[in-house]
Amino acid sequence: MARTLVTGISGQDGSYLGELLLERGDEVIGMVREAPEDARERLIPELREVELVHGDLAGPESLRQVIATVKPERIYHLAAPTFVPASWTDPAGSLHDVAGATFTLLNAVEQEVPQARVFLASSAEVFGDCGESPQHERTPTFPRSPYGIGKLAALRAAHVWRSRGLHVSAGILFNHESPRRPERFLPRKVTKGAARVATGLLDELEVGDRRAIRDWSHARDLMAGAILAVEHDVPDDYVFASGHGHSVGELIDLAFRLCGLEAEEHVRVNPAFVRDPEATAPVGDPSKAQRVLGWLPEFTFDQVIAEMVEHDLALARGEADAPNAPPAG
Numbered sequence: 001m002a003r004t005l006v007t008g009i010s011g012q013d014g015s016y017l018g019e020l021l022l023e024r025g026d027e028v029i030g031m032v033r034e035a036p037e038d039a040r041e042r043l044i045p046e047l048r049e050v051e052l053v054h055g056d057l058a059g060p061e062s063l064r065q066v067i068a069t070v071k072p073e074r075i076y077h078l079a080a081p082t083f084v085p086a087s088w089t090d091p092a093g094s095l096h097d098v099a100g101a102t103f104t105l106l107n108a109v110e111q112e113v114p115q116a117r118v119f120l121a122s123s124a125e126v127f128g129d130c131g132e133s134p135q136h137e138r139t140p141t142f143p144r145s146p147y148g149i150g151k152l153a154a155l156r157a158a159h160v161w162r163s164r165g166l167h168v169s170a171g172i173l174f175n176h177e178s179p180r181r182p183e184r185f186l187p188r189k190v191t192k193g194a195a196r197v198a199t200g201l202l203d204e205l206e207v208g209d210r211r212a213i214r215d216w217s218h219a220r221d222l223m224a225g226a227i228l229a230v231e232h233d234v235p236d237d238y239v240f241a242s243g244h245g246h247s248v249g250e251l252i253d254l255a256f257r258l259c260g261l262e263a264e265e266h267v268r269v270n271p272a273f274v275r276d277p278e279a280t281a282p283v284g285d286p287s288k289a290q291r292v293l294g295w296l297p298e299f300t301f302d303q304v305i306a307e308m309v310e311h312d313l314a315l316a317r318g319e320a321d322a323p324n325a326p327p328a329g
């Protein structure tokens, strides 16, 4: 039973990781940015009893305080401002919260709990325009956003503090989804949109470029990988990905088909949502995680989307059946 700190416990990944750690019998302490009593209600029911501590990525002193008072044996650093386009609104602030906070955290670990094991959530966004696909741990990095630069700096920080003797592992995480993913991310927008069209709550779904490729996994699978990385005796970097690229068009067609609909009759491309196409398809090569850690994801792409559609259909049917249901629009 390890005393385990999870930053970002209120997020998608934190919720699955928290569940997996409790199943292992670990003592879970979650870091939240507001007062713990306010955050508790936002957590999934399974996590509402865990100890919560206040810590804000924007406040280095609060992060140092968390490490000094909790004295964790394991630390999963998941917290970050995660919506990539938003990192253009305040690039320096984004860099601080993604990378600067990681430096502060590792520095505090070195001073307070140097025997602790740490997992850092980096991102496939570090690869950007690297020109190689699929991408592995030694693929060159060319991030295309302030968020990507921050995640690259966090990845390099893992290497620096590892060379100083800390047990720091980093996950280079490709896209991962679930019914707990917020709607501002495309897959959830699509599954929720398809479910709402199928139940008469929405007339049509507006999307951007159908050609963009992503490598989508289930968040629970990736968090199982994070635990394997931390429990492995040698700290290292691992790509966690499905290894398969799927287009946005495939995602849309599948979600609508699972709702019994033809996507082309209900989906409209809005040019305002179309982003510059990536020069390099972001597809990961997870063979190192599979070989070294024995990591094997449970969910296929179709299963991830099916779980999300099923969840969103149940929500939409509840809403459509409720008295005073809004008209479609």
Ligand code: NAP
Residues within 6 Å of the ligand: 007, 008, 009, 010, 011, 012, 013, 014, 032, 033, 034, 055, 056, 057, 058, 077, 078, 079, 080, 081, 082, 083, 097, 121, 122, 123, 124, 173, 174, 175, 176, 177
């Ligand atoms: P998420 O659902 O957006 O969760 C982010 C978490 O970070 C939330 O708990 C959020 O707290 C917390 N947070 C944000 N700003 C904070 C601040 N200033 N101080 C303290 N906490 C703060 O993201 P996720 O999908 O779980 O992602 C987990 C990690 O994996 C992130 O580091 C992300 O960058 C990385 N990652 C994710 C993906 C993916 O496809 N999901 C891909 C690559 C990398 P609130 O609830 O208060 O907002």
